[in-house]
Amino acid sequence: MSEIDLAGNGILFPGQATAKVATASVTEISPEARLVVRVRNGDQDAFGELYGRYAAMVHGILLARVPRAEVDDLAQDVFLSAYKNLGSLRNSNAIGPWLAMITRNRAMEFYRREKKTEELVDDVPVRASSLTEATEVLTIIRSLPDAYKETLVLRLVEGMTGPEIAERTGLKPDSVRVNLHRGMKMLREKLGIGVRS
Amino acid sequence: MNDYLWDGSGEPDGDIEQLESLLRPLAYQAPAEPYAVSAVVAAAPVKRAPMYQWAIAAVVAFAALGLGFWMIRSQPPETVTVAALDQRQVSDLAWTERVIEPTVPAVPIESNHPVKAPRQTAAASGRSIRGSQRVLEERQEGRVAADQLLKALRITSDNLNIVKTKVNQVGASTPES
Numbered sequence: 001m002s003e004i005d006l007a008g009n010g011i012l013f014p015g016q017a018t019a020k021v022a023t024a025s026v027t028e029i030s031p032e033a034r035l036v037v038r039v040r041n042g043d044q045d046a047f048g049e050l051y052g053r054y055a056a057m058v059h060g061i062l063l064a065r066v067p068r069a070e071v072d073d074l075a076q077d078v079f080l081s082a083y084k085n086l087g088s089l090r091n092s093n094a095i096g097p098w099l100a101m102i103t104r105n106r107a108m109e110f111y112r113r114e115k116k117t118e119e120l121v122d123d124v125p126v127r128a129s130s131l132t133e134a135t136e137v138l139t140i141i142r143s144l145p146d147a148y149k150e151t152l153v154l155r156l157v158e159g160m161t162g163p164e165i166a167e168r169t170g171l172k173p174d175s176v177r178v179n180l181h182r183g184m185k186m187l188r189e190k191l192g193i194g195v196r197s
Numbered sequence: 198m199n200d201y202l203w204d205g206s207g208e209p210d211g212d213i214e215q216l217e218s219l220l221r222p223l224a225y226q227a228p229a230e231p232y233a234v235s236a237v238v239a240a241a242p243v244k245r246a247p248m249y250q251w252a253i254a255a256v257v258a259f260a261a262l263g264l265g266f267w268m269i270r271s272q273p274p275e276t277v278t279v280a281a282l283d284q285r286q287v288s289d290l291a292w293t294e295r296v297i298e299p300t301v302p303a304v305p306i307e308s309n310h311p312v313k314a315p316r317q318t319a320a321a322s323g324r325s326i327r328g329s330q331r332v333l334e335e336r337q338e339g340r341v342a343a344d345q346l347l348k349a350l351r352i353t354s355d356n357l358n359i360v361k362t363k364v365n366q367v368g369a370s371t372p373e374s
Contacts, residue, residue: 007364068223099215157221159224163204181202
């Protein structure tokens, strides 16, 4: 899989509208790229497979940014937009980073339309105490810097490993590792649990 | 760095395991049925072009209208000559005296009265010829002006159709992201 370098060495990416792909190191077409080609040829089932591969990533990126109640609808918007604009994707191998960029932009657009600047609080029923606690922890994760909260949500909520996060989002593995480490450290401090070096 | 946080290998970290267990219910839940993009596309609301696109289209339409009229006005007027008038136009001048060949009325041969050539009309004079020519020229200029107006309207209509097509294309191609 080619290295994908977002502006800021992969640590800061909110607002970045472009993703550069080091095409020199690409010598083969990834399975995801083959799916992209099939979709462009009119194979809708192939897009269903792409959805299955990237739904968790899209869901996690949105969950790190917008209220839970909006995540599913926005995820649909993201995939609908991707389906309609797949022709504009120049490098089929970059389908993951491209989807990640669309997702982040969609999250920003959500707040622009809602015209809310403060963090929206999830409305969770009191009866589900564990879910309430989970939502509280999620709220704390959302208060972290964008790069940290996104990788932490993908790791701790969606269950993706560091290498998987790097592969799907196009971030460098080292960047993901740094984000996870620093993000976890900040999270521990905010939660008041054991801080490890 | 803790390998467990990176890829889940090595000795498990208790805090991380606890957070994973707590947060996992918030994770993406795959639907029971496969994702059907056709259903999503069919259910997607039809987006109308934003207001600013309509404003742009209106400005472009007015500019096209002005351009059409400017193009028409910049064209030199057609020179009308009497020689260019066709018989149809000449025949339209019902009230205008025309130069006609004097004709001899049909008179029975057995008539005893000598046949006299009819007196020529005033149209035969040079002054009437020039007046009728002027009228023909004015009529022709009017027709030319009407044709030019129709041409301008046709150009404007074509431009408006182009604008409409472009607005529809912009509206259709406007991405969601």
